[in-house]
Amino acid sequence: MGTKQFKGSPMEADLARADSLAREIFSDVANKWAFLIIEFLGDRTLRFSELRKEVEGISHKMLTQNLRMLERNGLVERNVHPTVPPRVEYTLTEAGQALRMTVDGMCGWTRRYLGHIEDSRRRFDA
């Protein structure tokens, strides 16, 4: 993500580390399920089963996997109520909310360019 200007400097090793880490985070988070979860979660608190309904088409497994990943990266907070049956609630952390801003931006972008995109596709497919 643009650290080329430091090539050869003493900081290079550190920056390379940061860069590869950034790359890794990017790979983790820049996937459609993660984005959809972040978007649907918004500023609400939702249970696992609620989230599963909101994010249509996501499987039980994908939802848990992505929630674990997001939790590990500190984007969602997981709250377990020790009741029976268990009640597990998820909310976005501050970092999660911050990322949500950019995901929102992408949603807005999709709405704004929907027409352009449809047209472009028709032209391309011909």
Added chain:
Amino acid sequence: MGTKQFKGSPMEADLARADSLAREIFSDVANKWAFLIIEFLGDRTLRFSELRKEVEGISHKMLTQNLRMLERNGLVERNVHPTVPPRVEYTLTEAGQALRMTVDGMCGWTRRYLGHIEDSRRRFDA
């Protein structure tokens, strides 16, 4: 995304169509390679081989596939110079530039929260 408030209205069918299309676009574009291509392309014009060098780790196949997808959705413009050997250049369209803004946002987000994320991971992995 988020048209639930119109449920039952006459517009519902259209919105459902728009929504599922938006979903599809989201799935296309919200993947790490697309993001990295958009980010590295920036406001430059790059050849296929240059792009391949910049986006480290991307295979020939993934690069072509993603470039086709981005072209189809009207995010990149492809310019073929009929010389020999061929020279093919890629640039972001206006829609592509607009999306780049949000991708930039995500890059900024990554830099800002890198520390938080590392910490969170260490805690989680323990």
Added chain:
DNA sequence: CGGTATCCCTGCAGATACTG
């Protein structure tokens, strides 16, 4: 040089079943 086609294999993701 850039694109397409083919082969092949890993690993993702769905389905199912079981626990606390």
Added chain:
DNA sequence: CAGTATCTGCAGGGATACCG
């Protein structure tokens, strides 16, 4: 209800080779 584990398939994606 939420999570984990196991099995299985099928497709995503790498490697390779060949065209324009």
